[in-house]
Amino acid sequence: MKTIQHQTFDAERALYGSDGILVKDCSFDGPADGESAFKECRDVQVEHSFFNLRYPFWHDHGLIIKDSEMTELCRAALWYSDHISIENTKLHGIKALRECKEVEMRGCDVISPEFGWSVHNITMNDCDAESEYFMMRSTGLHFTNVRMKGKYSFQYIENAVFEHCVFDTKDAFWHGKNVIVRNSVVKGEYLAWYCENVTFENCRIIGTQPLCYCKNLKLINCEMIDCDLAFERSQVQAEITTPVISVKNPLAGSCIILPEVGEIIRDIKEGTGTVKVQNQEKSPICA
Secondary structure, three states: EEEEEEEOOOOOOOOOOOOOEEOOOOOOOOOOOOOOOOOOOOOEEEEEEEEEEOOOOOOEEEEEOOOOEOOOOOOOOOHHHHHEEEEEEEOOOOOEEEOOEEEEEEEOOEEOOOEEEEEEEEEEEEEEEEOOOOOOEEEEEEEEEEEEEEEOOOOOOOEEEEEEOOOEOOOOOOOEEEEEEEEEEEOOOOOOOOOOOEEEEEEEEOOOOOOOEEOOOEEEEEEEEEEEOOOOOOOOOEEOOOOOOEEEEOOOOEEEEEEOOOEEEOOOOOOEEEEEEEEOOOOOOOO
8 A cells, every 4th residue: 555644735636546545644735726636546544634625535435534634625525435434533514425335434523514415324433413404315324422413414314223322403303214213312393203113212302393293103211301292193102201291183093101291182183192191100001
């Protein structure tokens, strides 16, 4: 593997088509303002480097990035690439990850609107993220200990597992399919409307009008805080450990078990789902 070290690049396609290179302590910045530094590369490893120019990693195959920084000016940093590992790196440009597959991220700091669209098979561990429309239309996600703040996250995702995460995000998980959220905190308005086959287990759910228009929704041993008008027109099996402000029109076949509810609203003929107020010491059963 060829090593490139302590250099500055600002030309267009500076390392285009490289195969088998290690880039260390380099800077991609300068007056030439060139784009696409690593376009069409293969087997590239980047360490302790600085990126201040656009579109550095497009159509790359086999990419490792460690201990590096991508600034706000480094927009659309990784597109159409596969087999990617990113560790201890700042990704601060808009649209930082799109149309990629087989991605591993660990210890990263993401500040990137429209991050992670149409990504397939991504794991994220011990990361912080701030974004709008985070991970839209992505599939095969497995996130552990991820802290995310933003809006409209995880829309249209499929086949995902989230564990020990904290999400503060409006409109999360809309139209999501086949999703499991465990041991996590999810705060925001209008959580997971129109989702299908979604399970929350040992979670804390915070915010108004959650979990409406859902199919095959499950809540297992979950807290619901400041939640009103919950479960409107949803098919749901729920075991809740905290009082809920109001439940509205759960559909026939639903069973919601909780210790206390302020109001049960039934103002449509389809809203016949069961709501059981039950002492927490008793074993809850949805039948």
